[in-house]
Amino acid sequence: MATAHQAQDDPYHLLHRLVFKVLKRKEGDITAQFQHVLSVMSSHFSPTIEPDEFQVVEKIKKKLARQGRAGDAVRFMELHRKLQTQAVLTNRWAVLYLLLELNQDPRQKKPKTTDGTGLFGHGLASYATSTPYVPRNLHTTGHTLESDSTLSTHHSGASSGIGTGISSISADSRSRSIPSFLPTPGHTLGQGEVQSVGTRLAKLMVDSTHPNSVTSLAVPSQGQVSRRSVYKTYTEDENTSHEVPEGAILRELVYVFQGIDGQMIKYNQAEDAYRIDRQIGVPRAVRDQVHKQAELGWLHNKVRKYADNRSKDKTFGLVGQSFIAALQQELTEYYRLLSVLQAQLKQEDDLGMSDDPKSSLTLLRLAVWTLDPKHRMKWLALLVDYCKDKKGGALSSAIHSYTMHGDPDVRSLMRHILKLTAFPIRNFIDKWIYDGQLEDRCHEFFVAADPTVKDDRLWHERYSLRKTMIPSFLNADQASKILLIGKSINFIRQVCQDHSPINGPTKQPTDVLEKGQSSEMLFNQDLDGSFQEIINVVYKQTSKRLLDILFTKYKFFEHLKAMRRYLLLGQGDFIKHLMDLLEDDLAKPANVLYLHNVTGVLETAIRGTNAQYDDPDILKRVDVRLLEVSPGDTGWDVFSLDYHVDGPIATVFTAECIIMYLRAFNFLWRAKRMEYILAQVWRGQMTYARMLKSIPEMAPVLHQCHVLAAEMIYFVQQMQYYINFEVLECAWGELWKQVTGAEDLDHVISAHEVFLDTIIKRSLLDPESTRLLTQLRAIFDLIIQYQTAQEAMYKTALEELEAREEVRKVIDTRTQEGNWGLTAQEEESEKKRKADFIRQVVPSCRAQFRVLTQSYQDMVQKFLVMLTEHSDESLRLLAVRLDFNEIYKAKEPKLRSPMIFNKQRKRVY
Incomplete structure (x- = not known):
């Protein structure tokens, strides 16, 4: 009796009784269902639905209602409600799902799927197999599971086909492994092992899914490949007749497509590719085909590795993360296809159609279905290689x-x-x-x-x-x-x-x-x-x-005009009055010039001219700046006007621009000073020419002074005309045109910088014109020397004139008194003084002005040669105007050669 009791507690008998209780049919009508249950329990069956307990309960209730078992449906709902209030089962959904699957009739054909899970199996047969399966111990123990005689009748009726059926099933199910908790045939379970068989069976179905699956469908991991034991391990040589079934290779390829090593197909580090073990019995053609298809797994690993590594990089940025998301999206679509392929293989296993070449999945069909994913994955791999170090x-x-x-x-x-x-x-x-x-x-x-x-x-x-x-x-x-x-x-x-x-x-x-x-x-x-x-x-x-x-x-145009009037000497009356007021102070050494003194003079000049009518905000920005003092400098060398800017206008009038304005001011101020000096020289000549008519010996000297002064005046006037009109006015007109038509602030800044660059370049202040500027300053210094020499000559002449006038007055006074005008001694003394003046002073003045004339002409001639060699065409034309009568051209052969002008002209173009 104990043996009979233990046999009835065998898992096969328990499972048989469970099927009988669920279906409530005769023993002879549950053979197909029992075989289906064994098929489910002996394979890693993964449900294709989410673990939703409510959905399973609803399906069971609707199924009972469709079968006309409304009372059982109500009773099932009441039992389920009680079960929810108790902590008896930890996986209620798994048990309910198992019961629902056990109640399925495998002899009924399933409808064709429309969700893409049956890519190749639309014509597959039902789940029922051709040969029923009956547990071996049902015939060896000699005991029946129930007292019903139908079971014995079934056993005796089926005994004629048991041997063939079992052997065929054993051969067909080599690749399936019995769950570890189910004993081998003939083994009996202990009392503690019997209690949780149903729960463990359901848990097996839930836990058989891959924990790292990236899709909603279960994808077994590499570690579970060995647990499934879906094929026999083949270690024979390639030439043996024991070749690996194509279905086993297909299952491993699906894992390899995800970068998971199988038992046969593994990643070879040396070859950097997936290869079949050389000891596995696989034909060479199949091996080559597998290696070719396994390249998809290598490509997947490359893309996956890049995505995983970069997704952890916090410095990759939003653009990089979006790129990773795009790759993940492509990988998700790729995994979806693999899930469909895996579902197809599972469906073929469940239906027993894996050996049907017409409807089952083969290597060739797999190659067709993975052709487009492989093409896309190849380009994704190339893309991630090219984008390796970019973001x-x-x-x-x-x-x-x-x-x-x-x-x-x-x-x-x-x-x-x-x-x-x-x-x-x-x-x-x-x-x-x-x-x-x-x-x-x-x-x-x-x-x-x-x-x-x-x-x-x-x-x-x-x-x-x-x-x-x-x-x-x-x-x-x-x-x-x-x-x-x-x-x-x-x-x-x-x-x-x-x-x-x-x-x-x-x-x-x-x-x-x-x-x-x-x-x-x-x-x-x-x-x-x-x-x-x-x-x-x-x-x-x-x-x-x-x-x-x-x-x-912010009155930008007003500030721009103020720069033109004050720093570029555009306000003529103000500049002239300022020079008149500062003449005495600036003639002193620079080290005795004080800022507060010249600032007061500036305010006086503003109040005394039309500058007083400018905007007060403009006038308070005009100031005086004293430059760095060098030994020997006078006030003329260090004096400069300044203009303070702040706020938004400082963006246009930057510190660099102000420095350029100051450089232009110093050059224009020096040129204006030459004009001011020569104007004083001309006024002195007009005045002293009439006064010195009584000294005829001075006529040649005066003539020489007038000629040299005329040359200087012409030179300075031409330079002033060139600077004021050809440089300043032309550049100012272009600046105003560009600023009024500017589209943005950059255009305003650019136009202003071009304006200053033009002034700097054409005013000989750029590096290319350094020699010209040095020569021009030497000419200006010579003009100052000429002024000093002429003043000294006029001083000496006036002294001589006063002496002669004094003698004449004495003669007239004495003559009116009836006396001799001069005594013999006084007359001799007067003749000696005149002779000394004519013999010493006049020749000395003539020699001095002759030297000044020669030096000036040599400097101007050298300056003209430099102008003709300059790259700026306007400066070369200035040389022509300065030598209007071609006197310098007659002296200098370089000025007579037309090749210089033409050569420079070609260089410009």
């Missing part, structure tokens, strides 16, 4: 280069990836051009910001372009405009302190558009000009707003 805009440029591919499939794949990858760039652009915000923590946007730069240098130094991060689908003009838009917004807010809204079109941020639609505008500009239109509209509106604030609120 941000450079990464998007790398992806964009692949969108030019001639293969439409590759082009479509890359455009899809670029849509997702370029979305953060579009988001960066929208925030920058609409709000001036730059949230680029990983430095992946092509606009860079330096927060350490102060507001006064915001426009010039705070923001710049990272040229390496400019995407290839944006041209240089678009990148520059995008930089200017955001820079203008920040300039208005931070420097101009204007927080009023910037009028413009309604913006369309990326959260209004879909990701693909918003980012596709960037790299689809050949066909769609929407993005270019958005940039143009926002650029014009923002720049116009900035210029309006600069021109109206």
Whole structure:
């Protein structure tokens, strides 16, 4: 009796009784169901639905209702409710699902699937096998499971086919392993082992799924391949007749496609590829085919490894993470296909159709189904190789280069990836051009910001372009405009302190558009000009707003005119009056010149001229600056006007620009001083010429002075004309034209810098004209020497004139008194004094002016030669005007050669 009791506690008998209780049919009608249950329990069956207990309960209830068992359905719901209140079972869903599967009739044909799980098995037969399976111990123990005679009848009726059926099932089910907790036939379970058989059976079905599966369908891991034992391990040579079944190879290929090593197909580190073990019995053709298809797993590993490594990199940025998300999306689609393939293989195993060549999955069919995924994975692997060390805009440029591919499939794949990858760039652009915000923590946007730069240098130094991060689908003009838009917004807010809204079109941020639609505008500009239109509209509106604030609120044009009037000597009456007032002070040594004294003189000059009517804000910015004193300098050498700027206008009138203005002022001030000196010389000559008529011996000297002065006056006038009209006025007219028609602040700054560069270059202040400027300053110094020499000559002549006038007065007085005018001694003394004057003073003055004349002419001649060799055509033409009567041309052969002018002219062109 004990043996009979233990036999009834055998797992097979328990399972048989469970099927009988569930179906409530006769013993002879549950053979097919019992065989199906054994098939389920002996395989790692994975449910194709999510573990939803409510859904399973509803299915059981509806099934009972369809069978007309409404009372059983109510009773089942009541029992399920009680079961929920108790902690008897830990996996209620698994047990309920097992019961539902046990109640399925395997002899009923399943409908064709429409969800893609049956790619090749649309014509497969039912789950029922051709030979029923009956446990072996049912015939060896001699005991029946129940007292019903039908079971004995069934056993005796089926005994004739048991031997063949068992052997065939054993041969067909070699690849299946019995669960470890089920004993071998003939073994009996202990009392403690019997209690949890149902729960452990259900748990086996739940735990058989792969813990690292990336899809909703269960994908076994590498560690579970050995537990499943889906095939016999073959260690014979290739030439043996014991070859590995194709189904086993297909199952391992599905794992290899995910980068999981199998028992036969493993990754070979030396060959960097998946290879079948050489000891496995596989034909060479099949082996080559498997190696070729296993390349898909190698490609998958390459893409997967890149995605995993980069997803952990916190410095990869938003663009990089979007790229990873695009790769993950492609991998998800890839895994979906593998899940379908695995479901197909499982369905074939369940139906026993794995050996049917018409409907089962084969290596050739697998190659067809993985052809497109392999092609896509190949290009993804090439892409991640090319993008290995790139991020941000450079990464998007790398992806964009692949969108030019001639293969439409590759082009479509890359455009899809670029849509997702370029979305953060579009988001960066929208925030920058609409709000001036730059949230680029990983430095992946092509606009860079330096927060350490102060507001006064915001426009010039705070923001710049990272040229390496400019995407290839944006041209240089678009990148520059995008930089200017955001820079203008920040300039208005931070420097101009204007927080009023910037009028413009309604913006369309990326959260209004879909990701693909918003980012596709960037790299689809050949066909769609929407993005270019958005940039143009926002650029014009923002720049116009900035210029309006600069021109109206901050009076940019008034400050520009003030620079022209004061620093470039455009206010003639003010400059002339200032020179008159400062003449005595500036003639002193520079070390005795004090700033407060000349500042007071400046204020006097302003009040005494039309400069007093200027804007008070302009006048308070005009100031005096004393340059660094060098030994021997006079006040003329260190005096300079200055103009103070601050706020937004300092962005245009930078410190560098002010220095250029001061250099131009010093040159113009020196040239103006020469004009002022020669004007005084001319007035002195006109005055003293009449006075010295009584000294005829001075006539040749005076004539020589007048001729030299005329040459100097002509030279300085031509230089003044050239500087004031050909340089300043022409450059000023072009500047005004450019500023009034400027589209943005950069155009204003550029036009102003070109204006200053033109002045510096044509005023001989650039490095190329250093020798010319040195020669010109030598000529100016000679003019000052000439003034000093003429004043000394006039002083001596006046002394002689006064002496002669004194003698004449004595003679007239004495004659009126009736006496002799001069005594013999006085007359002799007077003759001796005149003779000394004529013999010493007059020749000395003539020699001095002759030397000055010769030195001046030599300097001018050298200056003219330098002008003819200059690259600037206007300076070469100045040489022609300075030698209007060709007197220097007659002396200097270099000036007579036309090749110089032509050579320089060709060099310019």
